[in-house]
Amino acid sequence: MTAAKLETTPTRNEIRRHKHLARRHENTDRIFRVEEGWACQYRLLPDGRRQIIALFLPGDYCEAQWVLTGHANWPVVALTDMFVTEIPFRDIRAHSGHEFDGMKSMLGSIMHTLKSHEKWIVNLGRMSATERICALLHDLVERLRPTGKVVSDHCPMPLTQYDLADIVGISSVHVNRVLQMLRGEGVISLEAGRLALLNPAELRRLGGPAHA
Amino acid sequence: MTAAKLETTPTRNEIRRHKHLARRHENTDRIFRVEEGWACQYRLLPDGRRQIIALFLPGDYCEAQWVLTGHANWPVVALTDMFVTEIPFRDIRAHSGHEFDGMKSMLGSIMHTLKSHEKWIVNLGRMSATERICALLHDLVERLRPTGKVVSDHCPMPLTQYDLADIVGISSVHVNRVLQMLRGEGVISLEAGRLALLNPAELRRLGGPAHA
DNA sequence: CGTTCTCTTGATGGGTCTCAATATGCGTGG
DNA sequence: CCACGCATATTGAGACCCATCAAGAGAACG
Structure with a gap:
């Protein structure tokens, strides 16, 4: 999900936390x-179980596939206060074939989502709780890095x-215990909505073996 | 992944089980x-853990996104002996805009993959072993139904x-125990590569609560 | 007709869940 | 400014689901 500029000036909207x-x-x-803030797409089961399917960070296009299907399948909610710009489909189509190709950008975003989903299927299916959380934290930092929000391995982490828990598919109690362990081992610090990687190499190692 | 006919006569190839x-x-x-047989896309970790990312059944396009990226990210292997037809990209592009629109078909297939991935993220993240297996079996039957391979809730199941185990993210030993339980409850029968739904309603119920 | 998959079953341990109680912080309104 | 309520974080105890290890029985296959 790459940043890109449109000729038009799309409306810039403020979205409050927990608003859909x-x-x-x-x-x-x-x-x-x-533009600013974090959002997620999730699926809620009738018995209360929730699974977050996708995270949207600054610079991300939120659900580019809407441009193909014209509708949302699952709810998207703001996890923090946000600023977003709305881009009408007609603007995207109007820019197709230009230097900034709207449609091509959307396809790129969709392919990115596809790859991200594949990765999370592997994580959820075959990784331990610790591996999942380390992989997630590592992912988050790498995704934030291009936005300039990461300074010497410190970055915001408002989740x-x-x-x-609802991202990595474990209980929030166990998330807490894993985080305690990571803090105890001196791998990360995480407080007041800020994450610091104290030992990035160890974090990567705990994130599970790389692909074969 | 819908069936579709091309004007050209693409080569029909036989692929042996376990061939990539x-x-x-x-x-x-x-x-x-x-055309015939089952294949899967998988990801193998260095320590031997395997996670199957996608299943390809008769009628499916195998990895339609290749037409956009030009390369495979993860291996695809035949789970049974198969017949496949190879469709060159140029044929797909040549048919774009026709009654059968090659490119539109590929995009549809990609969107289908996306939805399927979302569903499996929820299953892997938030469902019990029994729920995952029941949901998978139910899915398989519904996907086979349009091909005419399902006769009075009996169909082939060569996995x-x-x-x-590598699809639903649990150990093969536990898969066995869950299947035993389902057989014992009279929900399914599964032998000699054939699956029968003896109690489809119960299977659906065990497959977990529907989306909210 | 042995070899290799595949399936089955038991025993044991561990990772994670659930329930519950307590702390901590934060926003809102009095 | 303080009191209150609510969301969030923390910690313990106990139970359960599922993994792992191991061994044996069929079944398929060259």
Whole structure:
């Protein structure tokens, strides 16, 4: 999900935490680009279990596939206060073939989502709780790095332990214990919404073996 | 992944079980359409853990996104003896805009993959072993139904218990125990590579609560 | 007709969940 | 400014789901 500039000046909107950017099966004629703040797409089961499917960070296009399907499948909610720009489909189509090719950008974003999903299927299917959390933290830092929000391995991390739990598919209590362990080992520090990688190499190692 | 007919007569190839249709990072100029047999895309960790990312059944396009990226990310291997047809990219592009629109078909297949991945992230993240297996079996039958291979809730099911384990992210020993339980409850029968749904309603119920 | 998969079953241990209680912080309104 | 409520973080105890190890029985296959 790469940053890109449109000729038009799309509306810049403020979104409060916990407000929905999309609801289930909602039709839409625009996509969002995240300027500030974090959002996620999730699926809620009737018995209360929640699984977060995708995270949207500054610079990300939020659900580029809407431009192909015209509707949201699953809800998207702001995890923090946010600023987003709304990009109408017609603007994207109008820019197709230009230097900044709107449609090509959207396809790139979709392919990126695809790869990200594959990775998370492997993590959820075959990795331990510790591996999942380390892989997630590592991922987050690498995704934030291009935005300039990472300074000497410190960066914002506004997710609650409940959010983390619903991303990595374990209970929030166990998330807490894993984080305690990582802190105890001197791998990370995490407080007041800020994450610091104290031992990035160890974090990567704990994140599980690389692909074969 | 819908069936579709091309004007050209693409080559029909026989593929033996365990033969690779694609290897990691391999470049390609064609995609496959499965005519007979089952294949899967998987990711192998250095310590031996394997996670199957996608299943390809008769009628499926195998990795339609290759037409956009030009290369395979992860290996694809035949789980049974197969027949596939190879469709060169140029044929797909040549048919774009026609009654059968090659490119549109590929995009549809990609969107289908996306939805399938989202579903499996939820299953792997938030469902119990029994729920995962029941959901998988239910899925398989529904995907086979349009091909005419399902007769009164009986259909072929050539996956080994090792394969099933690597799809649902549990150990093969536990897959065996869950299957025993399902047989004992009279929900399914599964032998000699054939699956029968003896109590589809119960299977659906065990497959976990529907989306909210 | 042995070899190799595949399936099956038991025993044991560990990773993770659930429940529950307590702390801590933070925003809101009195 | 303080009191209160609510969200979040922390910690313990106990239970359970599932992994791992191991061994044996069929079944498939060259």
